[in-house]
Amino acid sequence: MPVDQAPARTAITASNVTRQYVGGTFTAVDDISMELRENEIVCFIGPSGCGKTTMLRMIAGLEYPSMGDLTIFGKPITGPGPDRGMIFQAYTSFPWLTARKNIEYGMKIMGLSRDERSRRSDEFLKLVHLDGFGDSYPASLSGGMKQRVAIARTLAQNPGVLLMDEPFGALDAQVRWEMQEMMIEIIERENTTVVTVTHDIQEAIYLSDRIIFFTRSPGRIKADIPVSFKEGRRIPRKEEMLALPGYVDLERQLFAMMREEIQQK
Amino acid sequence: MLRAAGRSGSGVIRLRKRDGEDANQIARRSLSLFELRTVLSGRTTLLLGLAGATGFFVIWEIGHYLTPEESQRFLPAPQEVLGALITLLVEKDYIADILKSCFRIFASFFAACLIAVPLGIAMGCFMRLRALLNPTISAFRYLPAASFIPLLLVWFGPTDTQKLALLVLGVIFFLVALILDNTKAVQPELIEAALTMGAGRRQVVTEVVVPAVAPAVVDSMRNMIAVGWTYLVIAEIVAASDGIGAVMMRAGRFLKVDIIMAGILTIGFLGVATDILFRLAARYAFPWNRERGD
Numbered sequence: 001m002p003v004d005q006a007p008a009r010t011a012i013t014a015s016n017v018t019r020q021y022v023g024g025t026f027t028a029v030d031d032i033s034m035e036l037r038e039n040e041i042v043c044f045i046g047p048s049g050c051g052k053t054t055m056l057r058m059i060a061g062l063e064y065p066s067m068g069d070l071t072i073f074g075k076p077i078t079g080p081g082p083d084r085g086m087i088f089q090a091y092t093s094f095p096w097l098t099a100r101k102n103i104e105y106g107m108k109i110m111g112l113s114r115d116e117r118s119r120r121s122d123e124f125l126k127l128v129h130l131d132g133f134g135d136s137y138p139a140s141l142s143g144g145m146k147q148r149v150a151i152a153r154t155l156a157q158n159p160g161v162l163l164m165d166e167p168f169g170a171l172d173a174q175v176r177w178e179m180q181e182m183m184i185e186i187i188e189r190e191n192t193t194v195v196t197v198t199h200d201i202q203e204a205i206y207l208s209d210r211i212i213f214f215t216r217s218p219g220r221i222k223a224d225i226p227v228s229f230k231e232g233r234r235i236p237r238k239e240e241m242l243a244l245p246g247y248v249d250l251e252r253q254l255f256a257m258m259r260e261e262i263q264q265k
Numbered sequence: 266m267l268r269a270a271g272r273s274g275s276g277v278i279r280l281r282k283r284d285g286e287d288a289n290q291i292a293r294r295s296l297s298l299f300e301l302r303t304v305l306s307g308r309t310t311l312l313l314g315l316a317g318a319t320g321f322f323v324i325w326e327i328g329h330y331l332t333p334e335e336s337q338r339f340l341p342a343p344q345e346v347l348g349a350l351i352t353l354l355v356e357k358d359y360i361a362d363i364l365k366s367c368f369r370i371f372a373s374f375f376a377a378c379l380i381a382v383p384l385g386i387a388m389g390c391f392m393r394l395r396a397l398l399n400p401t402i403s404a405f406r407y408l409p410a411a412s413f414i415p416l417l418l419v420w421f422g423p424t425d426t427q428k429l430a431l432l433v434l435g436v437i438f439f440l441v442a443l444i445l446d447n448t449k450a451v452q453p454e455l456i457e458a459a460l461t462m463g464a465g466r467r468q469v470v471t472e473v474v475v476p477a478v479a480p481a482v483v484d485s486m487r488n489m490i491a492v493g494w495t496y497l498v499i500a501e502i503v504a505a506s507d508g509i510g511a512v513m514m515r516a517g518r519f520l521k522v523d524i525i526m527a528g529i530l531t532i533g534f535l536g537v538a539t540d541i542l543f544r545l546a547a548r549y550a551f552p553w554n555r556e557r558g559d
Contacts, residue, residue, distance in 0.1 A: 150458070
């Protein structure tokens, strides 16, 4: 359960990463360096327009740094790849495929055999609590279920790192909470390294071992905060976390930082 | 919701009841034609549609009788036009002309799609290709297809090829533009999701963009084949001896308005039939696409 097994490998490094747009007039990410360890759950948090999503998309290989280097397990990131699974805020389950075929799609790209695909799709349908919905098209699924299809599809590829860009942002509060607990359960089981972007402070505290707070334009790291009150535990029920000493202090600290950032113009 | 309820046994009764309620509402509010956000049952929609069509024929009929008797042959009554249509079918081998026109429409439209669909999708996917071709193709949209008739006559003579070419020219540029727009509207996250799963460029295009855009492309095709039907008469007016348009032109020379109108009706009917055919095909081909309205 705890994440303190042996010296963890480095999953992702960023060295002096800068991302500029519109011919250098707008800097989204400014000279960021960080090191994310294997099996760590890290949240990027910060006000809107702080470059946290840009940073995540660069790790995914969907955008490129203007300057600086990014590596995954020591290899330079040159483009997107199945070693970094990505969950988007928008529903990305393919509407023309059934839930099962969606989950099998990533495995098909990887060249897994038909038997292997159907065995693993069963397993992952169960993992995201969608057993019985394998033959449904996304149009007949709720938002949370569509998102679970996308999560299962990504995890079925067994990515070394799972990247999530405000994955539950489009869901209502109750479903978001259910999804957060489901994520904890899945991450714990799959032992995945996770980077999540969110602007939901409680979500950041609940999900992560470590919170990286971004400042607003240009995006820099304001603080790198270990979520130490959880003592490395992944807590299955959210209310248990709320009862832990230290929770409120961290939440208050993050709210204060958020206010600071918002008030600076 | 209504339709879903109609499937279960007990729901059928509820459906009827709802329908009754709808009818009551229309009866109660004196003229609820202009009520906002009304939910109509399928039956009400059908009845209103039939009422509209009947209204059209009634107004036509009245118009015919209001016309002074000596000019009534310039506005024949609906039943006279229907009579002319039957005479055409039975005695004048009109079926051959209809088939000829259908061949021209479908062959030319098939050819136009063969080029426009892949080109539109490719232009939607690849920015450089779009930048290269779009200004020229957009400009061609503003050239009236009819103005190509003299040129096509010089090139191909009064042949079928000339007519097919005109029909192709009439729709192809619009079709490319529409399909380009359809492709641009594909949700970018679908493409990015495929990329992060390790899909290559070819896979992204064939396994994500094409299925994602397919229903919209069929919609665009449905709309453009309607435009194709409107070009048919233009294509068959000049240097044509067969086809619905040619029949109408010949009738015009002898002031046979009933035959002209029969031709118009034929084209209208065939147009609607094509439309329904496309809708059914889309419903059958994309069972996953529930958002499609009717």
